[in-house]
Amino acid sequence: MISVQLPNPQLQPLLYAKVTKYMLHGPCGANNPQAKCMVNGKYSKHFPKDYRERTDWAEDSYLLYARPDNGLVFECNGARFTNQYMVPYCPQLLLLFDCHLNVEISARLGTVKYLSKYIYKGPDKATMEISGRMQDEIKAHLDGHFIGPTEAC
Numbered sequence: 001m002i003s004v005q006l007p008n009p010q011l012q013p014l015l016y017a018k019v020t021k022y023m024l025h026g027p028c029g030a031n032n033p034q035a036k037c038m039v040n041g042k043y044s045k046h047f048p049k050d051y052r053e054r055t056d057w058a059e060d061s062y063l064l065y066a067r068p069d070n071g072l073v074f075e076c077n078g079a080r081f082t083n084q085y086m087v088p089y090c091p092q093l094l095l096l097f098d099c100h101l102n103v104e105i106s107a108r109l110g111t112v113k114y115l116s117k118y119i120y121k122g123p124d125k126a127t128m129e130i131s132g133r134m135q136d137e138i139k140a141h142l143d144g145h146f147i148g149p150t151e152a153c
Contacts, residue, residue: 001103002065002088004066004083004086005066005070005072006073006081006086014095018094018098019086022094022099023086024076025085025086026047026081026085027078027079047085048082049083051069052066067083068083069082087102088103089101
């Protein structure tokens with residue numbers, strides 16, 4: 001469901017094209033010291049990630065995704081990208097939506113609480129009235145109201 005690996009360009013050329021277009025972190029570090037992710041000369045997003053042969057849980061309930069050193073490399077503008085620079089993605093969603101989609105598995109209750117609180121906060125909305133016309137305030141409220149999954153249940 002979630003991958004942080006470069007697909008094989010011969011076996012999955014379309015997925016490879018989308019992954020290399022949308023799901024690589026960088027270039028940063030020596031290739032681009034002015035990158036937004038660089039803070040005081042260090043990586044703030046913890047890239048490059050360590051190679052890992054299997055996915056494991058970290059102590060803080062985050063997943064440490066499998067990032068094998070399988071020899072696949074993508075080169076662009078003098079920068080070399082391996083599995084260490086991959087942002088987690090869902091192959092099916094990436095192919096469907098054709099855009100950057102950072103997908104993570106969340107196993108922390110705090111994350112679920114944060115998302116629910118964020119949804120209940122409601123969207124930012126501005127109301128404008130044009131003189132001479134009647135405004136249906138009930139319809140305006142319903143149009144701008146978002147129902148989250150917990151509220152729907």
